[in-house]
Amino acid sequence: MNDLLLIAALTIGLMMLITWVVSVVIDDASIVDIVWGLGFVLATWSTYLFGDVEANPRVVLILVLVSVWGLRLTGHLAWRNIGKGEDRRYQQMRKKSPDSFWLVSLWKVFGLQAVIMWVVSVPAVVTLGSDTALWWLDYIGVAVWAVGLFFETVGDLQLARFKAKPGSKGQVMDDGLWRYTRHPNYFGDFCVWWGIYLVAAAGGAWWAIFSPLAMSALLMRYSGVGLLEKTIARRRPGYDEYVRRTNTFFPGPPRSG
Numbered sequence: 001m002n003d004l005l006l007i008a009a010l011t012i013g014l015m016m017l018i019t020w021v022v023s024v025v026i027d028d029a030s031i032v033d034i035v036w037g038l039g040f041v042l043a044t045w046s047t048y049l050f051g052d053v054e055a056n057p058r059v060v061l062i063l064v065l066v067s068v069w070g071l072r073l074t075g076h077l078a079w080r081n082i083g084k085g086e087d088r089r090y091q092q093m094r095k096k097s098p099d100s101f102w103l104v105s106l107w108k109v110f111g112l113q114a115v116i117m118w119v120v121s122v123p124a125v126v127t128l129g130s131d132t133a134l135w136w137l138d139y140i141g142v143a144v145w146a147v148g149l150f151f152e153t154v155g156d157l158q159l160a161r162f163k164a165k166p167g168s169k170g171q172v173m174d175d176g177l178w179r180y181t182r183h184p185n186y187f188g189d190f191c192v193w194w195g196i197y198l199v200a201a202a203g204g205a206w207w208a209i210f211s212p213l214a215m216s217a218l219l220m221r222y223s224g225v226g227l228l229e230k231t232i233a234r235r236r237p238g239y240d241e242y243v244r245r246t247n248t249f250f251p252g253p254p255r256s257g
Contacts, residue, residue, distance in 0.1 A: 001126050004051045008043040008125045009118050015039055016114040024102045029090040029109050030081055037073030039117045040066050044124050053128045058138065058203050062127050065145055065199070069192050072149070076156050089227075120193065120215050123200035123208040130203030141198030148191025151177060151251075155184030170235065172242045180251040182242065186224045187249055190216055220249055
């Protein structure tokens with residue numbers, strides 16, 4: 001198991017180092033967002049290929065779950081972000097350290113995300129060493145993962161269509177899945193990683209529960225919902241009203257009034 005985790009750590013570290021070099025060359029740290037999903041795909045596949053792992057139904061299942069989720073997310077973010085300039089988060093960080101941001105970003109952006117990526121990947125990576133047969137908990141995990149992928153994919157598609165409409169800039173998206181939760185994409189991510197954890201737990205890695213718990217905290221309080229909603233009300237008229245009638249994270253019927 002330690003060998004598997006080491007291979008994943010080295011893969012993630014190398015990928016992030018290369019991505020950091022590219023970010024310095026093009027002067028845009030936003031590419032770290034694009035490679036987020038790809039990093040999990042590379043970590044699991046490199047572990048499978050170089051970790052003396054034997055293919056079995058659960059191993060194949062993990063590879064498929066992580067690959068489908070990660071490649072979809074990478075493709076979506078590449079389509080959304082390339083050519084749009086650096087994200088405001090990194091612009092603000094750059095303003096604070098204009099002369100040294102290239103170095104600061106190595107540990108504060110790319111290094112930090114590499115560590116988080118490795119922690120979150122633990123259930124998927126260690127499950128590659130599992131040799132037990134599939135059972136009912138695996139299927140529940142796949143169902144939870146599928147719900148998550150649906151919310152992420154459909155939510156992103158609905159938001160992209162909304163933004164493409166003339167006059168939508170600065171307005172609030174409150175149709176489709178966005179009518180039931182203000183963050184269907186984050187909720188989807190939450191379900192994806194809890195689903196993967198359930199598959200891992202079925203294979204014996206129940207102890208890796210710290211991984212989805214950490215991801216949940218990030219999505220709901222720190223880098224996800226918590227960070228986004230600090231400024232979004234100032235940028236979008238009517239968002240306060242949207243907040244009053246729409247659940248923050250977990251989907252539910254809209255509230256009246």
